[in-house]
Amino acid sequence: MEISKDILYIGVNDHQVDLFEGQYAVPNGMAYNSYLIRDEKTAVMDTVDKNFTHEWLDNLEKALDGRKPDYLIIQHMEPDHSANITAFMRNYPDAVIVASAKAFTMMEHFYGKDYADRRLTVGEGDTLSLGRHTLSFYTAPMVHWPEVLVTYDSADKVLFSADGFGKFGALDVEEDWACEARRYYFGIVGKYGAQVQALLKKASALEIRTVCPLHGPVLRETLGEVLRLYDIWSSYGVESEGIMIAYTSVYGNTKKAVDQLADKLKAKGCPKVVVTDLARDDMAEAVEDAFRYGRLVLATTTYNADIFPPMKEFIHHLTERNFQNRTVAFIENGSWAPLAAKTMKGMLEGCKNLTFAENTVRILSALNSESSEKLEALAEELCMDYLARQDSTANKNDLSALQNIGYGLYVLTSSDGKKPNGMIVNTVAQVASNPNLIAVCINKQNYSHHVVKQTGIMNICCLTVDAPFSVFKNFGFQSGRNADKFAGTEILRADNGLPFLGQYSNAFLSLQVEQYMDVGSHGMFLCRVTEARVLSDRETMSYAYYQANVKPKPETKGKKGYVCKVCGYVYEGEELPEDFVCPLCKHGAADFEPIQ
Ligand code: FEO
Numbered sequence: 145m146e147i148s149k150d151i152l153y154i155g156v157n158d159h160q161v162d163l164f165e166g167q168y169a170v171p172n173g174m175a176y177n178s179y180l181i182r183d184e185k186t187a188v189m190d191t192v193d194k195n196f197t198h199e200w201l202d203n204l205e206k207a208l209d210g211r212k213p214d215y216l217i218i219q220h221m222e223p224d225h226s227a228n229i230t231a232f233m234r235n236y237p238d239a240v241i242v243a244s245a246k247a248f249t250m251m252e253h254f255y256g257k258d259y260a261d262r263r264l265t266v267g268e269g270d271t272l273s274l275g276r277h278t279l280s281f282y283t284a285p286m287v288h289w290p291e292v293l294v295t296y297d298s299a300d301k302v303l304f305s306a307d308g309f310g311k312f313g314a315l316d317v318e319e320d321w322a323c324e325a326r327r328y329y330f331g332i333v334g335k336y337g338a339q340v341q342a343l344l345k346k347a348s349a350l351e352i353r354t355v356c357p358l359h360g361p362v363l364r365e366t367l368g369e370v371l372r373l374y375d376i377w378s379s380y381g382v383e384s385e386g387i388m389i390a391y392t393s394v395y396g397n398t399k400k401a402v403d404q405l406a407d408k409l410k411a412k413g414c415p416k417v418v419v420t421d422l423a424r425d426d427m428a429e430a431v432e433d434a435f436r437y438g439r440l441v442l443a444t445t446t447y448n449a450d451i452f453p454p455m456k457e458f459i460h461h462l463t464e465r466n467f468q469n470r471t472v473a474f475i476e477n478g479s480w481a482p483l484a485a486k487t488m489k490g491m492l493e494g495c496k497n498l499t500f501a502e503n504t505v506r507i508l509s510a511l512n513s514e515s516s517e518k519l520e521a522l523a524e525e526l527c528m529d530y531l532a533r534q535d536s537t538a539n540k541n542d543l544s545a546l547q548n549i550g551y552g553l554y555v556l557t558s559s560d561g562k563k564p565n566g567m568i569v570n571t572v573a574q575v576a577s578n579p580n581l582i583a584v585c586i587n588k589q590n591y592s593h594h595v596v597k598q599t600g601i602m603n604i605c606c607l608t609v610d611a612p613f614s615v616f617k618n619f620g621f622q623s624g625r626n627a628d629k630f631a632g633t634e635i636l637r638a639d640n641g642l643p644f645l646g647q648y649s650n651a652f653l654s655l656q657v658e659q660y661m662d663v664g665s666h667g668m669f670l671c672r673v674t675e676a677r678v679l680s681d682r683e684t685m686s687y688a689y690y691q692a693n694v695k696p697k698p699e700t701k702g703k704k705g706y707v708c709k710v711c712g713y714v715y716e717g718e719e720l721p722e723d724f725v726c727p728l729c730k731h732g733a734a735d736f737e738p739i740q
Pocket residue numbers: 220222224225288289307358359
């Protein structure tokens with residue numbers, strides 16, 4: 145096979161191998177690729193597996209067409225590529241081996257020789273001229289071993305990528321590239337995402353037309369797609385929409401729950417549901433799918449006060465490959481002391497950026513009405529976005545969508561002429577840049593609304609992420625009509641005479657009201673900027689940050705009722721009156737949620 149005028153394929157197909165690397169099923173065999181570059185000098189790129197010595201040497205001899213090889217370039221020392229170094233060097237006593245220093249150490253360990261008198265050690269950025277072709281070497285540690293080099297030929301724009309971009313399967317079998325490349329990637333280099341990202345960065349600086357890997361086909365037309373997938377895989381991104389359910393089942397009851405869940409997920413619009421029986425299906429395929437989809441359901445039984453062995457093995461495969469950035473849900477089955485969910489969650493504890501589903505399904509031996517209801521709740525939770533996307537199932541009047549609008553948090557200061565006042569607002573927005581116009585909305589029930597409407601001036605102080613809850617309590621949970629919110633503090637004043645915060649604020653704007661609009665519950669003030677000062681470079685506090693990090697967690701344990709989402713006030717009672725107003729922050733019933 146000709147890769148270019150000067151580059152020939154001399155690799156072999158292996159249909160005898162039972163398990164690649166002693167563990168991966170390869171029903172379509174395996175290819176061990178090797179290439180010959182013919183120029184003024186000739187270079188052989190890697191050897192092949194030990195079972196193909198003569199076939200490979202025959203291929204080489206034919207491609208050499210009477211010439212002798214000058215160099216044997218060893219990019220990777222794993223025996224599927226290095227096993228024939230000795231045979232080659234014996235056959236071609238004038239050839240020189242080109243490899244990294246680490247590769248030569250491994251050569252001695254594997255084959256008892258480091259070829260000290262016939263070797264050329266190369267590293268990052270080194271080059272080797274063959275004539276028209278100049279080869280540049282780049283280190284690619286841990287893709288897939290530490291000694292790995294990849295090689296770039298600038299003449300024909302070819303990247304010899306070692307194990308990178310390889311796949312399972314012999315070259316004489318037609319099959320989808322992505323499927324077996326993904327299984328190969330996550331099985332073999334999945335742990336080393338950061339190192340693959342580093343290699344992709346190096347590759348992005350090169351003009352590459354052809355990739356010649358050590359396994360799988362030579363890549364040309366599909367290169368863009370291949371690089372896109374490698375970027376997703378190595379950054380642990382989600383490649384495909386859908387949900388994977390991985391399960392084990394001893395007597396079929398867990399399987400029954402899994403089948404029901406799969407049906408529910410499909411019915412709720414999940415675009416793809418993949419179900420894997422970990423005791424029977426290919427483990428590498430299961431690992432590949434866990435990294436392919438963004439949501440994973442793990443269903444298993446409690447077993448020997450632990451979990452069923454294939455599930456344990458599966459989770460171990462995931463954690464050792466840096467499983468991350470996904471949503472995980474659990475179904476556990478146990479006849480007397482179910483603890484599988486807790487055990488599975490514990491095993492995943494060290495993984496980065498996992499979101500655990502709120503609903504965990506507990507089966508006590510077999511499904512009953514309670515666990516079936518939980519299955520429904522889990523399906524609903526996992527399919528929330530799929531349900532919302534479909535016209536037929538979407539709730540088109542879900543006003544909690546309003547809470548997803550991003551806001552900052554500010555202290556608005558004013559003065560009634562007797563004392564300075566301040567309140568917390570989130571509805572501040574620049575609405576024009578020429579001129580700079582700021583819109584500020586204030587609840588009409590607030591004293592500040594009354595004051596600003598009369599005076600026509602205010603300051604907006606942008607709060608920073610280090611502002612403690614006491615700032616919100618002081619300015620937000622009491623009225624300036626009766627409280628002096630600046631009492632006991634040294635007041636800093638802007639040119640308009642109103643206070644600004646010297647602490648917990650990164651900037652303030654002095655505003656002159658130009659227009660007022662009654663917009664129902666609130667009054668909207670459209671304002672011109674009269675002074676603008678930056679006080680620090682600390683980050684502005686967002687409403688979401690306040691909710692997650694500043695607002696104290698409400699004491700709801702053992703209580704029945706509703707909790708205010710704004711300040712955490714707890715209302716105890718069966719029903720929250722529709723006209724209820726939070727006594728702390730003055731927000732209405734819409735800002736309360738039931739205690740779970
Ligand atoms: Fe294809 Fe890492 O050996």
